[in-house]
Amino acid sequence: MAAESQPLAVPAEKSNRQKQVILAVSRLWAWVFLVGLILFFTITVFSTSGGDVNFLTVRNSQNILMAITPVLLMGLGQTFVIIAGGIDLSVGWVMGLASVISALVIADFTNNRGMAETLAIPLGFGVGILSAAIPGFINGLIIAKLSIPPFIVTLGMSFIARGISLLLSGGNVVIGQPPGVRAFGNESLFYLISGEGGGLFFLNRPNVTGEVLQRLDRILPWPVVVAAIVTAVLLFVLHKTQFGRHTYAIGGNREAALRAGVPVDRHVIMLYTLSGITVGFAGVLHTARFNGGSSIAGDPLMLSSIAAVIIGGVSMFGGHGSVAGTVIGALIIAVLTTGLVMLNVLPFYQFVVVGIVVILAVLIDQARDLIIGRIESH
């Protein structure tokens, strides 16, 4: 550290302004990138299809929101965990576990016990989310109390959740769901019929068929509404509450947090439990959307969810990141997938691009610190 040259007094105004600019760029590049991607796909999809295909449509916006829902929910809990310096690798199979258990409970209570679906569905979803919170709690307990690295503990939990969900489901997709399940997963808050005889409808799907049905778009499907509420709550918790502050503190300097009297062990347990809960939401929403419980629901999405978190600016060393960043990260990945499919490019390019963006995100963070360090030492 170039300490000699640093007085306690205020550094020059100019370098301060430079710093503000660089900080702003490093914070906003993901937004700019996302908007750029959307513009890119809007133009290329339109022009390569000879004007037949539009990227910017109501339907597509809702598709993208639906596509990010599970990735985002898995990433939200992960955001907290990684900010605090941990990692949760169990999210994929725990999501499958929640999906299977919610479907089993709903099927059993409606088909075998005669419970009304209006009761059985909330019950099943509640049990499903709980079934994901428990492995999260156990993860946290082992990590906090036995000081085993989170990587190992959550990897182990991933296998355990996988085994249990396959055992419970017999490897089958758990079916026999009442109609309300599929409705919750596929119906929406609003319906829009564009063009002739159209309009905006609230809650009740207009009973149309044929060509008019083709013009019907679902605006804010229920899973998107649920994800939005969870996101809003966690945005508040991370950035406005003591819980969030302590999450950052633990990731920034665990020892300092401990000495300052932050109940670190208890907090770590709560963080992994929170991760389990958000994953549980992803699991039960899978059940709803696909009308059945599936143990393999989450595994293919796990790496995407971690990529979303990293693109969003969460440092793997802990201490940095935001809920908004993770939302952007998930949006970037979903826009890429959708855009490339609509461009009729093989979606495998998506992996290449996501890989580049992940590395870019980390590079931008490091470049920021480097440049600011230079400004300060001058």
Added chain:
Amino acid sequence: MEPILSARNIVKRFGGLTAVNQVSLDVYPGEVVGLVGDNAAGKSTLIKCISGVYQPEEGEVYFQGQRVHFARPIDARKAGIETIYQDLALAGNLNVPANIFLGREIKKAYLGGVVHTLDEDTMLRESDKLLKDLEIRFPSLHMQIDKLSGGQRQAVAIARAMYWNARFIIMDEPTNNLGVVEQRKVLELIRRLKAQNVPVILISHTLPDVFAVTDRIVVMHRGRKVTEKRTADTNSEEIVRYMVGALDDTRATA
């Protein structure tokens, strides 16, 4: 006058090694005591026995006239003994008020106490006032600790201790790794603490610093206290001879 802190005949062993051997130490109100010694002399171990990090095998600690047992560092802090460690124990990713209030955040209640949010405004205002009282200026309190200089960080750590009504402050190598200007600022802070009647134990390798601010100097060598001098009555040459073991009052009196 009664000592505010009194450690008597402290012994701490690690396996076969006696890190601290029958050391006694008194600190009086408004006094700055320097604790010096070569590496592995037992300074830090002694301090940790006082601040609750270690439990001494033998000996007693009295604070404000009461016999005290600190099972954990937090107990010592609750009693009013703040230790500012070498690594500062600040969260580098948080800003100044967040660090000053870490673990004891001020909150606002909503919905009849169901929801609590951080009261950032109050914490910022309090931090600002506190730092002004200590005559420390920052470009912005919103800056992350990582982006501050070593002296600024030291100031935050001291401010935190002060805010929480520290009645006794232990500082472990506070001027290490600091530039000359910053060193001077930290020493000024120590003088200001003294002026506010807060006693300080200063552990340091840098003898000029020790001579600049202390009232008394305690020298340790291989776990034992080898001398204790009024700063006015000694000089650094003499202290160095104690530090390397060339002089030893306990031997002389034995």
Added chain:
Amino acid sequence: MSKRFVTLLILSLVLLSIVPFAVAQDAPAKPKIGFLPGVVDPFYQVMEIGVNEAVADFGLEVVTQYPQTWGPSVQTPILEAMIARGDLDYLITAPTDKEQMIAPLQAALDAGVKIITVDTFLGDGDYVNGPVTFPISYIGSDNIEGGRIAARALAEVLGGKGKVYIQNTNVGVSTTEQRGQGFKEGIAEFPDMELVGEDYNLDDANTSVEQTAAKLQAVPDLAGIFGVNVFSAYGAGNAVKAAGLEGKVQVIAFDATADAIQNLRDGVVTLVIAQKPHDMGYLAVAFAMADWRGVTSIPKHVTTGYAVINAENVDDPEVAKFIYQVPGQ
């Protein structure tokens, strides 16, 4: 941060939601086809060749997308992006789950895209009387019959006795489930044959190798293995090879990939049962074209049959054409 976040979020949503200007379109003279297989593998790539040949023969356009892994969570976003194009008339797809893909494919139909399922099906595959009737047709192998063929062929090689084992993929996948079922029925025809287990490798070749290796250890006198698809046969064949049991343990491979044929030539695999993915792809496009032209008597279910490949006939051009060969690979 939060205020900026909300502003930017709203901005993005608005940007995403701008209703595009309506492009006046005359009904095009020819339908546009979408092709969405279950996962990227040689079987579907050969099917794509069939699709492309038919598309060229009828002078149509096709949009093809491959999910990188098997499962509704991956297939559905791709499906929705294809439907969001708004220019497809027919979708030829292999649903990755017979139950879970009903809702997404129903939504595709609601959006005006007609569905033909190939290889795998929805519901119970009976689009006349079954729970799902909206797809135009299901074109695939009779997988129960395929399983029986495998069982009988294995029994013949083993002289009608011995312990056998199934390497399966996922329960819930219509085709492989039925192959397993058919195999069990076939084995039941031989009183001296015993099924000692069935494992699910989740369509992962490494898992398949592991499971098969474990089974070979647990059952030293195992006589035969049935690998129900590309990856399962790959795993079973390679595990047998690794254990040095070529010739002692007979492996029936479902699906005639290059790897399976190589194993056949190496003597690791006794018999390869080839489906006809090329025919499935070609027929599906032909059915779409027929529906477009107003044909109303399209069969709701077509089976495309099998070719049985063994060491003797593998070089016969009439048989070799059923090997899944993707040009350029």
